[in-house]
Amino acid sequence: MPETKPTGTQILAMTRKRRRRALLQRVAILLVVLGGAGGIFWQRAVRGKSVGPRYLTAQAKVGQLRETVMATGKFKGLDSVDVGAQISGRVARVLVDFNDQVKAGQTLAEIDPAQLLSRVEQSRAQVSAADSSVRLAKATLVQSKAALARAKDMAEKGLISSKDLEAAQADADRADASVASSQSQASLSRASLKDAETSLSWTTIKAPIDGVVLARLIEPGNTVAASLQAPVLFTVARDLTQLTLYVDVDEADIGKLHEGQEASFTVGAWPARKFASKVVSVHNLPTAGQTVVTYQAVLSVDNKELLLRPGMTATASIVTADRPEVLTVPDAALRYSPPAPPKDKPSSSPFMPISPGRMGGRRPSGAPGKPGDGSMNAGRSALWLLENGAAKRVMVQTGGSDGQNTEIVSGPVKAGTVVITDQEQAKAP
Numbered sequence: 001m002p003e004t005k006p007t008g009t010q011i012l013a014m015t016r017k018r019r020r021r022a023l024l025q026r027v028a029i030l031l032v033v034l035g036g037a038g039g040i041f042w043q044r045a046v047r048g049k050s051v052g053p054r055y056l057t058a059q060a061k062v063g064q065l066r067e068t069v070m071a072t073g074k075f076k077g078l079d080s081v082d083v084g085a086q087i088s089g090r091v092a093r094v095l096v097d098f099n100d101q102v103k104a105g106q107t108l109a110e111i112d113p114a115q116l117l118s119r120v121e122q123s124r125a126q127v128s129a130a131d132s133s134v135r136l137a138k139a140t141l142v143q144s145k146a147a148l149a150r151a152k153d154m155a156e157k158g159l160i161s162s163k164d165l166e167a168a169q170a171d172a173d174r175a176d177a178s179v180a181s182s183q184s185q186a187s188l189s190r191a192s193l194k195d196a197e198t199s200l201s202w203t204t205i206k207a208p209i210d211g212v213v214l215a216r217l218i219e220p221g222n223t224v225a226a227s228l229q230a231p232v233l234f235t236v237a238r239d240l241t242q243l244t245l246y247v248d249v250d251e252a253d254i255g256k257l258h259e260g261q262e263a264s265f266t267v268g269a270w271p272a273r274k275f276a277s278k279v280v281s282v283h284n285l286p287t288a289g290q291t292v293v294t295y296q297a298v299l300s301v302d303n304k305e306l307l308l309r310p311g312m313t314a315t316a317s318i319v320t321a322d323r324p325e326v327l328t329v330p331d332a333a334l335r336y337s338p339p340a341p342p343k344d345k346p347s348s349s350p351f352m353p354i355s356p357g358r359m360g361g362r363r364p365s366g367a368p369g370k371p372g373d374g375s376m377n378a379g380r381s382a383l384w385l386l387e388n389g390a391a392k393r394v395m396v397q398t399g400g401s402d403g404q405n406t407e408i409v410s411g412p413v414k415a416g417t418v419v420i421t422d423q424e425q426a427k428a429p
Contacts, residue, residue, distance in 0.1 A: 064322070381397075
């Protein structure tokens with residue numbers, strides 16, 4: 001059967017139908033694209049809207065609160081003594097070394113005594129000469145007194161003139177003065193001899209106390225110059241089983257310290273171990289730095305195991321107050337305050353409006369505390385509680401702090417009260 005060809009009218013109708021179908025497909029694709037884009041924008045807009053803050057909280061609790069003061073310092077040996085030289089000279093011998101045990105009076109080193117030996121011999125010769133002068137003056141005095149006695153006897157008999165008697169008297173007086181002068185010169189010579197012998201004894205450097213040699217700063221052949229001050233040759237500590245820890249305490253904390261307080265410290269050589277100690281004294285002499293003023297506190301250290309050494313740096317924690325049953329909250333709760341809303345947007349947070357200057361947190365430094373509360377650090381502070389999912393601001397009276405928790409002296413807080421410590425801005429899913 002022969003195929004029939006479409007007429008012109010049919011071709012035109014088919015062309016219009018194809019164009020209409022293509023147009024409908026384009027419109028449908030455009031609607032799908034626009035719908036998808038709108039959905040994406042709507043989802044982003046919804047997710048970008050905050051549904052409110054997500055709070056980080058903690059509970060107020062009753063427990064022990066131990067206030068401490070932190071300070072750093074160095075160890076020193078108990079009765080540590082620097083041994084020096086009082087004269088100059090060449091070191092002839094050194095008889096001890098580091099860590100040697102020594103007894104009081106034991107010879108540690110010797111300085112060459114040759115020059116001082118010569119000075120001693122010279123002084124002894126001067127003493128001998130002075131003694132001879134004294135004997136000569138005394139003999140002259142005896143002779144002069146005898147001559148004076150004869151002159152007086154002859155003058156009474158009229159055998160000599162008064163002038164001769166006066167001359168005899170003058171000779172006797174001069175002889176007496178000569179004896180006194182020679183005796184003084186002999187005393188001076190003996191003093192010079194004693195000084196020379198003392199200087200000679202200084203050539204032997206001796207231990208002043210029983211102990212252990214911590215430092216030896218000389219070698220045989222070194223020259224010691226003691227013209228201006230005594231140079232340090234050795235350092236001797238009495239007993240290394242007992243040390244002293246000197247720590248520098250900030251002026252803001254020094255008022256909390258007193259003798260007898262318990263303390264502990266750590267050292268870099270034994271980081272996992274905490275050593276017990278006790279405050280034995282607090283010095284009144286300040287040490288002024290560039291920006292701070294510190295005072296020195298002295299802690300006793302039991303070093304029977306000999307784990308600690310003089311000069312080590314230690315970090316001490318001194319207990320200034322220890323209360324067993326007090327109500328506390330984390331310090332973060334007292335530092336927390338809600339963020340201010342943006343200036344161009346009205347606040348939609350559940351917080352109560354806060355006037356400027358009444359944000360939460362610790363009281364300003366120097367603000368007066370509540371009289372009679374027994375705490376030197378007491379003050380008024382703002383605290384945010386979580387009640388029924390909303391934040392509520394209350395005022396509390398705070399006491400001491402151990403650096404992590406702070407005592408609540410009074411206020412609408414009890415054990416188990418939920419306090420806000422921080423917040424994070426949550427997003428809609």
